[in-house]
Amino acid sequence: MDEAQFEEIAERYRDNLFAIAFQYTKNAADADDMVQIALLKCYQAKKPFENEQHIRHWLIRVTVNECKRYLVSPWRRYTAPIGDYAETLGFENPEQSALFFAVMELPQKYRVPVHLYYYEDYSVREIAKALGLRESAVQTRLLRARQKLRQKLEGWNDD
Structure with missing residues (x-):
């Protein structure tokens, strides 16, 4: 892979x-660190990729895999409050903000599939x-993530 191809992929x-x-x-x-590691591995990959998919x-x-490796590492001592990051996102309306925080409160095993399915348009098979x-x-x-989100957001519109 040459530099131009890598820059386009990155x-x-x-x-x-x-x-x-x-x-x-x-x-x-x-x-950011996890993304950099993944992109570095892509740049260093010896095997050719078949297609964009x-x-x-x-x-x-x-x-x-890098995220999972990071989560069990002893270096993971402090994480910044989620609110600090949320302030940088600039939500268009309060509903988007409430949904973001509700999704981030889900256990990790639910957050990632929800993101891939609803934001990245991946199929269940993928x-x-x-x-x-x-x-x-x-x-x-x-299904469980949707149920948990429904419970968390149910009273939101009543306020």
């Missing part, structure tokens, strides 16, 4: 990878493959 997937890494780390700086899947898989789960497990996690 530009195209950086934001998506950051969003996925943030779902795991809940910290912008750590999410293969690159995208490979980068997501590497990012997820999510299962990327996360190393069965399709039924992904469907169950999405």
Whole structure:
């Protein structure tokens, strides 16, 4: 892979990878680090990629693996409050802000499939493959995440 190809890939997937890494780390700086590691591994990869879908899947898989590795490392001592990062996002309306915080309060095993399904437009099959789960497990996690979000956001409109 030459530099021009790598720069194009990095530009195209950086934001998506950051969003996925943030779902795991809940910290912008750590999410940036995970994305950099994934992109570095892509640049150093010896095998050729078959197509765009293969690159995208490979980068997501590497990012997820790096995040999991990070979460069990002893270096993970302090994470910044989620509110600090949320202030930088600039939501268009209060509903978007409430939804963001509700999703971020979900357990990690629900946050990542929700992000991939609703924000990245991945199918259940693609999510299962990327996360190393069965399709039924992904469907169950999405169902439970929607139930938890419904419970959290139910009273929001009443206020």
